[in-house]
Structures are given as C-alpha cells and as structure tokens.
Amino acid sequence: MPSHPWLGTANGAVPGHSSLRRKRRKVLCASPGFFFSPKGPRGRGPKNFVMFPSWTHKLAGRFSVSWCQTFRSSCRRRTAMGRPNRIQFAGACYHIMLQGNNHRDVFLNTQDRRYFLMLLRGYRERCELKVYAYCLLNSYVHLLLETSQPNLSRVMQGFNTSYTKYFNQAHNTAGHVFQGRYKALLVDKENYLLELTRYIHLAPVREGMQEKPWRYQWSSCPAYIESETKESLVDSEQVLRHFARGRLKQSVRYLQYIKEGLATAKTPEELPRISNLFIGGKEFVQDVAKKSGTAIPVADEGQGAAAAQAILTEVMDKHGVDGERLFGRVQWREVATVRKTAIYRIWKEAGLGVTEISRMFNRTPSAVSQLIRSIETSKVSKN
Numbered sequence: 001m002p003s004h005p006w007l008g009t010a011n012g013a014v015p016g017h018s019s020l021r022r023k024r025r026k027v028l029c030a031s032p033g034f035f036f037s038p039k040g041p042r043g044r045g046p047k048n049f050v051m052f053p054s055w056t057h058k059l060a061g062r063f064s065v066s067w068c069q070t071f072r073s074s075c076r077r078r079t080a081m082g083r084p085n086r087i088q089f090a091g092a093c094y095h096i097m098l099q100g101n102n103h104r105d106v107f108l109n110t111q112d113r114r115y116f117l118m119l120l121r122g123y124r125e126r127c128e129l130k131v132y133a134y135c136l137l138n139s140y141v142h143l144l145l146e147t148s149q150p151n152l153s154r155v156m157q158g159f160n161t162s163y164t165k166y167f168n169q170a171h172n173t174a175g176h177v178f179q180g181r182y183k184a185l186l187v188d189k190e191n192y193l194l195e196l197t198r199y200i201h202l203a204p205v206r207e208g209m210q211e212k213p214w215r216y217q218w219s220s221c222p223a224y225i226e227s228e229t230k231e232s233l234v235d236s237e238q239v240l241r242h243f244a245r246g247r248l249k250q251s252v253r254y255l256q257y258i259k260e261g262l263a264t265a266k267t268p269e270e271l272p273r274i275s276n277l278f279i280g281g282k283e284f285v286q287d288v289a290k291k292s293g294t295a296i297p298v299a300d301e302g303q304g305a306a307a308a309q310a311i312l313t314e315v316m317d318k319h320g321v322d323g324e325r326l327f328g329r330v331q332w333r334e335v336a337t338v339r340k341t342a343i344y345r346i347w348k349e350a351g352l353g354v355t356e357i358s359r360m361f362n363r364t365p366s367a368v369s370q371l372i373r374s375i376e377t378s379k380v381s382k383n
Helices: 018-030 065-082 110-126 152-171 189-201 221-225 247-262 282-292 301-319 323-327 333-350 354-361 365-382
Strands: 093-099 129-136 140-147 183-187
Touching (some): 189 221, 323 354
16 A cells, blocks of 8 residues: 555554654544544545544644554444444334433423424424324423334434524524433334323423423323314324224313323323333334344343342452442552453343443443443454
8 A cells, every 4th residue: 555645654654753653642542532534634635534633633644544444443333332223113103302401491482392393293294204292391302203114313313403403593502402312212002102192291290380281282282182183293093093983082081081190190100111222011022123123132120130239249259349349439450440340241241231330330321331332442452
C-alpha cells in the first residue's frame, strides 16, 4: 500500500518520529471526541481516514488505513454490545415511552402538543401504522403502535428528529429533547391490548393532572368514549370490539372499564414483563422469535437473581473479599479487580442487565457498561 502524507507508510510508521508517534497514540486513546469521517483530516483526502478534533491534528494526523479500519470495527463492536438491535417484524405491536431529557418538559405549550400529534398523524399515514393509544404528559409520552412493516427504528428516528428540530427552533434551544434511547416493549396484543390502553389512559390520573381521564384532551381516551368515531388518528375498533357490536354500547362499556380502573390508578398492577422487552408470556416470546427470525434467550428473572447470588458467593469466597468492600467505594486494585470479575460474570452468566447490576453494586449504568466493554474489547484484541 502506498504511503500518504497524512498517514505515513503502509504500516503506520513515520520515519524519524517514533516519540511523536507514541504521543499521537496516547492522544487517540485518551480523547473522547474523535470520530470517523468519510474524508480525511480537515475535510480533505480519501476515505477511511480518521478525523480528529482541531487541537489534535499536530499529534494525531498519521495512521495507516488498515489501522483505522481495524480500530473502527472495534468501536462498532463495542457500540453494538451495549445496545441490542430492535426486534422488528410486520404486525408487531409496541408500547413506546419517550421521556424528556434530564426529566425536562417536552411540551411547553398547546402548539407543541398539536405539532406532535400532527407529526404522529403524518407518520401513521406515510408508514402505515396503527395507533391504538397515546397520552402526552408534560415530560413523558406514551404511544401504543402497530407497524405493518419491520420499520420501527426508522419511524422513530425520523419522528424524534423532526420534533426535536421543531422544538429547538420554536423555543430557541439546542440539543436533545428526548432522553437517551426510547423504550419500546413488544406487546402481546391478543391478551394485553385492552388492558394496556387503560394503563395509558390512566396516566394523567397517576401524575395528578386530571381526575377524569376521559376529559384529558391530550390522550386518545376521549376518542374511545365518543359515541361516534371522530378522531381519525386512533384505531379504536380492535379494542372496543371486546365490549359490544354497536359503537354506542362500546363507548359506554369502555367508560365503565376506565372508571373501574380509577380505584387502583395510583398503584396499578404490573403487566407481565420478560427481560424488560416484552409484555406477555413465554409463549408470546417464542412466537416473536419465529416471526422475527431472531434467537431470543429468555431467562427466568428468579433464576437470574439466584445465579447472580451464587456467582457473588463464589467470587467472595475465592478471593477473600467481604460484601462491604465489594459493594462499597473501595478502589484498591485487588478489590477493584474482584469487583470487575464479579460484574462481568453476572452480566455474562446470570444474564442480568446493566441497570440491575448497577443497582446491585451502587454504580451508574454507564460505569458498568464501560467496564463490560473494556473486558470485551480486551478479549477481542487478544484473539
């Protein structure tokens, strides 16, 4: 491979600059701001080059194409580990939850809510979605959608981006409007669609915003209570058919169904969840695996907790570390190594999620995720 003035020789060597090369590598590893660009440094040059922040150009300007490609694939592997792909297939039903960044409000006035619903209506028509229920709170949004194609990620990416652009322009702000990655639970609509619509419609009651949810105008509940179908955004027929044939009887009985749930609105019964990905039973998860063609390991939560406890007992007995130091803030090298081993084994063998492990060890989810990534990366580099 020929050399390049930005990259040095084909093997990454820069003649006469070994110390400078070591400094560049240190900057690369320590800098959280580097990223890859389809062009070279400063926007020029062929593809597959690394682009660095302006202050690191003097130190980090020369790396071989092969080295860049290897490091790039390593970054992709680490990113994929922490964020599993969405399970998508035609006819999938999702309970989607959007939360404001840093728990801030995502709607500051009536116009914001109207624009959000206008966007939802547009994506419903364009992407052939079914909207079974929605509820717009101040800093939180519930959506109950069904996709006719395996395109949830594309729909939500476009939807969130469009609303974020509108919100920042309308209120002269910048940055994210929604916090992190949206939550999307696959729903067994044959058994839990009706119950989940009531759960969403009672959200204003749980938040103390409205005692009579059928009068809350920023949810789909009024569309279910109306004696005639007026709201074209909501697909209520599949839910209301559980009560009667005529629309009038359906609306009256659904209203009664909502009133029955008011008694326990503050402390609703938890719907059955599996791996925080599904609302339904194990049979439903197996059916999803067949439809999506995805291998979905389903671990019993009780068994996962028991396996985690067994791993902790084994690690503490083997290394002679007590629970107070293991779960505390002690940063001694011996204790930190044992803690790192325990966290990784619990994640790998017991199947617990990053959030559950972070609560167990009194750490942040990001700290646990970075620890797991570091171990996974070291294994990849050794292989």
